[in-house]
Amino acid sequence: MSNSSSAAHSGIAARIFDVATHVPERILSNEELAADFPDWPAGKILEKTGIRERRIAAPDETALDLATAACTSLFERRPDLRMRVDFIILCTQAPDHVLPTSACLLQDRLGMRTGIGALDINLGCSGFVYGLSVAAGLIATGSARTVLLATADTYSKYINSRDKSVRTLFGDGAAATIVTSDDIGSASIGPFVFGTDGAGADRLIVPAGGFRLPRSADTVIESEDRSGNVRSAENLFMDGGAVLNFTLREVPRTFRSLLDRGGLAPTELSAVILHQANKFLLDALQKKLGLDDAIVPRRYELIGNTVSSTIPFVLEQELAAGRITTGSRVALIGFGVGLSWAGALVGF
Template identity: 40%
Template sequence: MKSYIKAISTYFPKQILTNDAISEEFPEWNSEKILQKIGIQERHIASKEECASDMASQAVLQLIEEHQLDKDKIDFLLLCTQTPDYILPTTACIVQDKVGLPTDCAALDINQGCSGYIYGLSVASGLIASGNFKKVVLVTVDTYSKYIHPKDKGNLSIFGDAATATLITPEGDYEIKQPTLGTDGSGAENLIIRNGGTRQARNENPEDLDNFIDMKGGKIFNFIVKRTPEVIQANLALNGWHFEDIDLFIFHQANTHILEKVRQDMEIPVEKFVIEMRDYGNTISSTIPIAFSEHLRKFPKKPKEKILFVGFGVGYSWGAICIETVKKQA
């Protein structure tokens, strides 16, 4: 059975952190310099009281309202986050209750980062293909801002908070093709929060950097530049598509420096390459659905028959998946 993306909705916290505000805290970190270096002007930040389940619930409610869904028909809630409310219970279970989804709706968390949307689509597609589920809602949500040290101007500039909800069904507007996924755990130390699990407990020391995100940007950059072309070619071959067939390339929106390097290396035409992160920042697993929905809203008549999603990052993990627009009957 085929699976399709039927609808996407997004949610952003009300609080906004601008480049100007960052520059006020770090005068050497010029506002325009931030924009030129990473392509971000502002980013949404979750309030102190706002956690993953709150944002995820809002995204699902948006999906239900905007697309007039019967929430009693949703039979699987798949939630991708690396910043859950608690170690247990599952955040998806909390969201099921907050939204008021039926108790015969399955709920499952995926702990995955910047490739999370690709992994999530792969799992959701498999659930539909099994024939056991008809309406799967894939939620992506993260609050990385809660794990950034207040003096870490680099990560403060890069990351934003957001949530998205995608409805996957046996019929819809965008067919989900076969995925290509990969993992290299030897890179785990290059993007990590060391404290907070069972190996090293989180503590109350605000100066203990192990309580916060540690990202080795240079190694992440090298990994992405090397791995992305490989996973793209593998996924195109798997689905019998050719590079020149793709109308839109939508990568995880890490930062514009990385994106532009990969685009140039692969000789992807600018008009086919989607960058939508100026007002959102790097929102982890939410960047691809945000970029996709924003680009469609801004350019509804742009060619989009064949689309390629590519995610990469923490883990290391990576993935690519082809999406084909369903042709409308005349």
């Protein structure tokens, strides 16, 4: 494990104050996918992935649009928060532009004051926990009191329509999370545990489109793999077996390290919220961790794998249902593209 930190143990404590989410209108159902992949019926897709449908951004709809909608939803519910925010963090791997920073555009779209900080984080499935650590760090040092953490991705725009290995899994979505200083003193964010293995970067990648391999006539040439999936260098590629092996190796280590650093037993946790990759992976991971269904909430059946937003989607669900409330202690673990992983203990 590469390193760890705890904003809860130094400076001012931070807390998760509120969460709101947003998904685009278009629904991609298993029945529609089955029509494109006749050898994979709708029931088989549901059985393997746990996903019944996923939401897909419109051609002219970007991750920034989704983030704006999620933040707007949050501020409509809590209008007092808009002017209290003094820092914006936007986690996305589908920015509107190479530059400027999408978080700057989000500040303007939301009509927020100019005397605030704004930055982007380019991370995928571990991005929410990383963003949470930055937000908590800003608060712990007194650099901010209220941070807007937005997560948004549109992986569908990277996916070849003839690649069932990833098209069945990913959905587009966004979340807005408010992180504030905890004046009461009962809540906390941290400790954190982080990990990185860049040697596995090619296991989950869009090879072309950056400056290492710019788009060209060659990068749009499609090829078919041994499983019948079609993609070009401009499309998302995932080595599912390698990602599964990495996850089963690193997530249990991260979980044990979090418990050790927090001085907790698994029975003291109200919930363990994992990145919502798919049913097959989560079933294997939950078995490896030895955790009961009651402590591992899920939310992917109607939205798919929303990358950096999967954890806040579950948080929103559990907070609304009252299963996470004042006094709850929760473990959050994100893992995926990078290869990258991160865990956090959060007290409510």
